[in-house]
Amino acid sequence: MTPEVKAFVESYKFKPMPDMTIEEFFKLYNHEMWRTCSDCGEHFDLKKQLNHDRCPKCNSKNIK
Numbered sequence: 001m002t003p004e005v006k007a008f009v010e011s012y013k014f015k016p017m018p019d020m021t022i023e024e025f026f027k028l029y030n031h032e033m034w035r036t037c038s039d040c041g042e043h044f045d046l047k048k049q050l051n052h053d054r055c056p057k058c059n060s061k062n063i064k
């Protein structure tokens with residue numbers, strides 16, 4: 001579990017969401033985040049990358 005996810009789970013505990021189970025919560029949280037690199041045009045799922053602010057192909061930070 002990454003610190004990012006851990007922090008999210010911690011904050012979840014204090015939020016009043018009685019209708020949502022932890023499984024539903026993770027389903028919601030782990031949805032794919034598609035990004036496109038402005039430099040090389042690579043289309044990738046941000047959730048599967050180690051560096052969330054860089055293009056996996058050309059290492060550019062110019063993603064949107």
Ligand SMILES: [Zn+2]
Pocket residue numbers: 037038039040041042055056057058059060
């Ligand atoms: Zn790129």
